[in-house]
Amino acid sequence: MPISAANLEAAIxxxxxxxxxxxxxxxxxxxxxxxxxxxxxxxxxxxTLARHRFINEVLKEQIAxxxxxxxxxxxxxQYQAHLAKQAA
Known part of the structure; x- marks a missing residue:
């Protein structure tokens, strides 16, 4: 069964x-x-590795x-810096 974006969003x-x-x-x-x-x-x-492991655990059932x-x-x-870099 396909996973929906709404399902991923709710879990996160x-x-x-x-x-x-x-x-x-x-x-x-x-x-x-x-x-x-x-x-x-x-x-x-x-x-970054710890962050990715956390998201992988949160979405373990969906990722499978x-x-x-x-x-x-x-x-x-970091996101604000990312936005500033894109705007430059």
Missing amino acids: RAAIPVAHLEIEDTSNGCGENYAVFVVSEAFEGKS QMHAFSQKTLTPA
Whole structure:
């Protein structure tokens, strides 16, 4: 059964406070490949690996049903720097 973006969003928002969230179905709508971009204060002081492991654990059941999953995780300060870099 395909995973929905709403299902992923609900699971992430239930686990951590989210400042910004983007979920992209990269499988042309079939729900088998997703890319997520999560910004949360919960990531403060954690390495990228620790952040990714956390999201993988939160979405363990959903990821098991997918073909591919990618993620980008930032703190709010890193996200502001990211936005400033894009604007420049």
